[in-house]
Amino acid sequence: MIILLVLFAVVIFFMFRRSRAQQKAQQEQQAKMLPGVEVMTSFGLFGTVQSIDAEDNKVVLEISPGTTATVHRQAVTKIITPAETVEETPMVPDDASSLTGPVQAAAEPGEAKDVASTETAEETLARLNKENNKEQ
Known part of the structure; x- marks a missing residue:
């Protein structure tokens, strides 16, 4: 009888431990989610975070130029491009004159x-x- 109680307590301990680890990972991900970060939702929608409403738990994603979608904050499951690597798009000249030169x-x-x-x-x-x- 005591062995069963100990076994039951060990199983519950590991369940709570796993739950805490998942919560910590989710909090870290939420902290990394900033405007300009590319993300994926739980239903496979890719987009760039435009704004975050922490009060209502909403995230506005730009899924294509000019097209936005509002999703629940917890629907964002994966960060594709972390905030550290998000950069401005490089300036591309209108013509190829800067690309040519003496060979x-x-x-x-x-x-x-x-x-x-x-x-x-x-x-x-x-x-x-x-x-x-x-x-x-």
């Missing part, structure tokens, strides 16, 4: 030249044929 290629071993401005089409073809012959 350096070795004319002779140890010597570099500006291919884009000094090499003609015929010279480029000859250089490429020469490089192809070296590979074979």
Whole structure:
């Protein structure tokens, strides 16, 4: 009889311990949930947190540009992008002018030249044929 009571007490102890660990993990996740963080809900909806209403336990998620959904705070089950790694979108130029520049290629071993401005089409073809012959 005493063995059964001890066994029952051990099972209850581990149940409460597991419950506390889950509550602690959920509180840590709630603390990491800030605007700008990408999350997943319990029903598989991915979105970016726009705002959090702690009083009403609501989270507004932007699921696509201009489209928002309001879900219960506990429906957010996974943080995809933590707050530390959330960054602003890099600025992309409207044209490709900043991506191009002089291309350096070795004319002779140890010597570099500006291919884009000094090499003609015929010279480029000859250089490429020469490089192809070296590979074979």
